[in-house]
Amino acid sequence: MTSLKHILITRVAFTWMSLAWLKGGSMGNIKTLPEDFLKLLEEQAKHHLPPDLKRNRIAHAVNSGSGVNRIDLERMVGDNDLVYTTYLERALLAVKAVCRIYVPPQVGFDGNWGTGFLVSPNLLLTNHHVIGSFQQAQAAIIEFGYELDLTGMPKISSRFRLRPDLGFITSTNPDVDPQSLDYSLIAIEDTSENGATSLSQFGFLRCNPNLGKVEAFEYVSIIQHPNKEPKCLAIRENKVVKIGDKDPKKDAFIWYMSDTAPGSSGAPVFNDDWQVIALHHSAVPASRGKGKKEEIQLLNGTWVPKEQLKLSDQDKIKYVGNEGIRISKVVADIVQQYQGTSKGVANTKFIKALIEDSEGIQTFPNVRTGTSIESVAENSSPLERVSSKVHGADYFKGRTGYNPRFLKTPLNLPKLTAKAQKFGAAAELIGSKETELKYTHFSVVLNAERKVAFFTAVNIDGSQWGTLGRETDVWFYDGRVSLDAQMGNEFYENEPQNWFDKGHLVRRLDPVWGTEEVALLANEDTFHWSNCCPQHWRFNRGKQLWQGLENYILYNTDQENVKATVFSGPVFSLDDQKHRGTAIPKAYWKIVAVEDSQEKLYSSAYIVSQEQYATGIAFEALPVEKYNTFQTTVAKIQALTGLKFPKALTDRDVMGKNSDRKLRSLADLQDISRRS
Structure with a gap:
């Protein structure tokens, strides 16, 4: 067991070397501890970030998605070395995005090994000296999940191939250019070689181009494949000793103390919030002298002129630190190359998407905004959706959908007017120009761009209505339209704090009437993603809002044994705020039409807002805006949505031409079945 004395000596020696390096000295030149070492140690113990840097660090911690708490704040100012267990949970997420790289030689059997990591849903980052050319990228084998399980046995890994033809940008050669940023950014296949694994299962590590993610004396961690071995972590007992330099030629680098080995090149270096701060580049040997007189120390203590060292001597060198490329410099160079004349080998949408995400212009599709780690199941690929639950076209044979002649008055x-189509085009059935998705007693028309319905329409028969218990929800894609036009589990799964429910637009029980067989089919039909819309959980379950309005409508038709037709949908806006890459509707509308015993039509319209509940969603802009909850007119909903409703609905509106009635509770509703 390591003694307390040994630990203290190790930390003392480390601090001494760190301070020497910060003062510009060469570690190889220092042979004894300075007499004023204790004073220097006390100064480090008092190390506090200046207020502006502290604010910067807090902002980066918030943006990372890890949150900020008292212990985080104390750690940033050097008063606490504790971390919450969420630190390890986030580490496990970050681990998934890191891979082992093998580049076979053109001749022979021994190739080049390294580490890399995903920085977008489609791009891998590593060192230039690991993969430095288009040809090397084509030959490389990328292996995710090469790790040990709890019994110490290797897990089953997944191998992918790179696609440099879909995206490739690289730096200058570090063997030729001392100022090289030593990186390569390369597109990667979205499925494994055997077709069994989707790349999206591994998430990715977002590259934040801003400065201030770490300061000197703070800890860093590295996820790596040292010596081509299973994935390893060097965690927290690794301090930053220097960031950048006054010399512009050295300003792109960061130096830190950590355990690495050959094969670790290309590994991500993290701060305590698991934000990538650097691309690991090389180990720093103990040295003395400069230029032609520079010497490197070996493990046996001898000093050898640098010019005499061979590649085979790497295992004999004494390494005293590590050097990484600041990720902010890497991103800046990618932007410069993309905007310049070279634009890598392939000027692709993948590289453009990376730049737009890093600059905050537009986030990657179906991912959270601003978080440093995009984890498993948050990014859904076509492969995942195909393997998910999908009902093919044959499943829907015999569905007649919404009946426009359900009531005496045809509706x-x-x-969709031109105004409605500004929010997106209607999703067409595959192989057809039709846009109506017909289910049991209801129909849906999807907005292909927003991936939710423009509107739904359902017939309710109070005289035949029954009730069915709700078992475990199982949602299905509708195979009659493109899966890309449907918002599935890629949005709802792993939703932070479960902010948004899978909200039914056609209420589950609305179409559940008729024979038992038909009622069961109608119930199942409501569990299709085409009928789903993101609704804040309090909004969706609140008895005084959406669900309260639906219950009021349903139970009144049931009690009076009347028939009803209900249209509903979201209120789209061009400035809808995004949550996890998806625009969230500010409010929802509903129009109800019933006939009295004399078959006279009455209609009533409502708008319900979720603004008051969609607050406190961590690290993102509020996804909805202020919107009153009120009973309104059919004409008002037409104006808001750009949908053109049958004239009979506006003619028989119980609100007439009155102004909107703000709803404090269901008691404020203007009775839809009142006689005129």
Whole structure:
């Protein structure tokens, strides 16, 4: 067991070397501890970040997605060395995005090994000296999940191939250019070689181009494949000793003390919030002298002129630190190359998407905004969706959908005007120009761009209505339209704090009437992603809002045994705020039409807002805006949505031409079945 005395000596020696390096000295030149070492140690113990740097660090911690708490703040100012267990949970997420790289030689059997990591849903980052050319990228084998399980046995890993033809940008050669940033950014296949694994299962590590993610004396961690071995972590007992330099030729680098080995090149270096701060580049040997007189110390203590060292001597060298490329410099160079004349080998949408995400212009599709780690199941690929639950076209044979002649007064489906189509085009059935998805007693028209319905329409028969218990929800894609036009589990799975529910637009029980067989089918039909819309959980479950309004409508039709037709949908806006890359509707609308015993039509319209509940969503802009909850007119909903409803609905609106009625509770509702 390591003694307390040994630990203290190790930390003392480390601090001494760190301070010497910061003062510009060469570690190889220092042979004895300075007499004023204790004073220097006390100064480090008092190390506090200046207020501006402290604010910067807090902002980066918030943006990382890890949150900020008292212990975090104390650690940033040097008063606490504790971390919460979430630190390890985030580490396990970050681990998934790191891979082992093998580049076979053109001749022979021994190739080049390294480490890399995903920085977008489609791009891998590593060192230039690991993969430095288009040809090397084509030959490379990328292996994710090469790790040990709890019994110490290797896990089953997944191998991928690179696609430099879809994206490739690299730096200058570090063997030729001392100022080289030593990186290569390369596109990667989205499925493994055997077709069994989707790349999206590994998430990715977002590259934040801003400065201030770490300061000197703070800890860093590295996830790596040293000596081509299973994945390893060098955690926290590794301090930053210097960031950048007054010399512009050295300003792109960061130096830190950590355990690495050949094969670690290309590994991500993290701060305590698991934000990538650097691309690991090389180990720093103990040295003395400069230029032609520079010497390197070996493990046996001897000094050898640097010019005499061979590549085979790497295992004999005494390394005293590590050097990484600041990730902010890497991103800046990628932007410069992309905007310049070279633009890498392939000027692709993948590289453009990386730049737009890093600059905050537009986030990657279906991912959270600003978080440093995009984890498993948050990024859904076509492969995942195909392997998910999908009902093919044959499943829907015999579905007649919404009946426009259900009531005595015909009520056709609303039409999309040019205004409505500004929010997106209607999703067409595959192989057809039709846009109506027909289910049991209801129909849906999808907005292909927003991936939720423009509107739904359902028939309710109070005289035949029954009830069915709700078992475990199982949602299905509708195979009659493109899966890309449907928002599935890629949005709802792993939702932070479960902010948003899978909200039914056609209420589950609305179409559940008729024979038992038909009612069961109608119930199942409501569990399709085409009928789903993101609703804040309090909004979706609140008895005084959306669900309260639905219950009021349903139970009144049931009690009076009347028939009803209900249209509903979201209120789209061009400035809808995004959450996890998805625009969230500010409010939802509903229009109800019933006939009295004399078959006279009455209609009533409502708008319900989720603004008051969609607050406190961590690290992102509020996804909805202020919107009153009120009973309104059909004409008002037409104006808001750009949908053209049947004239009979506006003519028989119980609100007439009155102004909106703000709803404090369901008691404020203007009775839809009142007689006129």
